Amino acid sequence: MTLEELRKLVADGEGDHVEFKESTGQRIEACRTLCAFLNGDGGTVVFGVTKKGRLTGQLVSDETKRNLASAFCDIEPGLEIPVEYVPVDDTHQAIVCRVGGGPRKPYVYDGRPYRRLKSATMKMPQDQYVAMIAARGGYQSKWELEWNENVTLEDIDFDEVKRTAHIAVSEGRLSQDVDINDPRDLLRRFGLLKGEQPLNGAMAVFGKNLTFYPHCILKMAWFKGKDKTTFLDNRLVSGNIIELQSEAMAFCFKHLNLSGVVKGLYREEELEVPVEALREAIINALAHRLYSSNGGVSLAIFEDRVEISNPGNFSLDAASQRVEPGMASNPRNPLIARVLYLRKAIEMRGRGIGLIINACEKAHLAPPRIYEDRGFVYTVFTRPTKQEWNAKVQGGNKAATENERTGLKTSLKTSLKTGLKDNPETVAETLRQMIKDNPAITIPMMSEATRLSRNGVLYHLQALKEKFGLTRVGGRKNGHWEFLK
Secondary structure, three states, X not given: OOHHHHHHHHHHOOEOOEXXXXXHHHHHHHHHHHHHHHHOOEEEEEEOEOOOOOEOOEXXXXXXXXXXXXXXXXXXXXXXXXXXXXXOOOOOEEEEEEEEOOOOOOOEEOOEEEEEEOOEEEEOOHHHHHHHHHHHHHHOOOHHHOOOOXXXXXXXXXXXXXXXXXXXXXXXXXXXXXXOOOHHHHHHHOOOEEOOEEOHHHHHHHEOOOOOOOOOEEEEEEEEOOOOOEEEEEEEEEOOHHHHHHHHHHHHHHHOOEEEEEEOOXXXXXXXXXXXXXXXXXXXXXXXXXXXXXXXXXXXXXXXEEEEEEEOOOOHHHHHHOOOOOOOOOOOOHHHHHHHHHOOOOOOOOOHHHHHHHHHHHOOOOOOEXXXXXXXXXXXXXXXXXXXXXXXXXXXXXXXXXXXXOOOOOOHHHHHHOOOOOOHHHHHHHHHHHHHHOOOOOHHHXXXXXXXXXXXXXXXXXXXXXXXXEEEEOOOOOOEXXXXX
16 A cells, blocks of 8 residues: 555545554554454554544554564454555554455454444444354355365465465555465465365465366357357366466457457457456356365356356355355355455455446446356356447447547557557557466467467567566476566
8 A cells, every 4th residue: 555545545534444543552452343344344454543533653663563463363263464564754654454354254353253333343243143153154165174185285386376475465465574485384374274284275276286176177168059059169177266267268268259449549459248257257156166066167158148157056145135155255265265365366345246247337238147056156148249249340440440540549450460569558468467367378378368479479578578577487388477577
């Protein structure tokens, strides 16, 4: 968090999700509030703000940090509380603690549960606490806490573990005091290591040898027409969640229509179903599936729709709200969900369904149907009809022509034809986002997803190397990309 962002937060005052403390001398009261935020949908506590709402910061020493960490240890079930230190002046810092809705509700501080009501923190009523306990035990899966004796730490991609921690720290979702170069300690912090034995949850997210996990698969098919009578492309891939999401998005780019549309003065390439909506639906299916079932996540593209399904069912509270499990604050696999939250792959405050709906609305598409049937949860996007698609393409081309007449930027398609020189920003940014989503992505995968030639991909990777310090670490098969700037 920047000082400017903090000043704005303080100026807005306390509320349902924000509380100020003058110093860490009030850390007990602050921990009660953090406990209440964890039992709700999250919030922020800031140390270094006076009762009158003036941002002053405080002196921060090693003892200050130790005392705060010790206080956090009394929050149970145990979890990492992200802490940011924001300089206010040359000697004083504000301490910002931000949490999302906790994955293992209910939480207690010093043995007591708390809840947030408006801008007040108070003890949680017993009936609410009992209901939360029942919900945690009844819906959540214990699979991620179990392990396979044939698996060792050698089957974990340590580079991916460290990369996740780096993202989490940079996004303020993990304490800055964490050693991101100690993957074993990180796995313990994530709750995914028992002694030296990686748990199933660790393998689902970071595994690189999934021989003993036949359910960590993704089925993908592109069908002719509106049923499953004839398929044009059919694939079955295995891998961890990060790898499977990348494979699913590449399949979508390969088989869904791509068109240039005008946004303001620029023309951008878009899928007929918004990329952000597809990405959110796919990661939710992978994160919140029932892993004790051997069935895999499926991606099916039909003439009129895109179906994403995963083994599982709605939680009781999600079913009552008619939303997908995990999009509320009660994920089936809380440890897996938390790691993906730290990685900024999902949100843990019930925002996933909102992101999908907003993306569809911007693309003038109906929101997806989300329903449960015979032990599977389905998310179904409606594809535009041929007439709707042609009208959108023609409208985009017309607007692009008008822009070209006034000397504005040309389309990506035109850029490709002219040697990728007229508008490299859009292509480079697309590749940059793909690499951020999946640092292990290969050049052939980028080529397939963007429909660029290998030389075209290399052209734009060179631009990313110069601007963002993009570098390849390791070989083609087991390596990954890193941004050094």
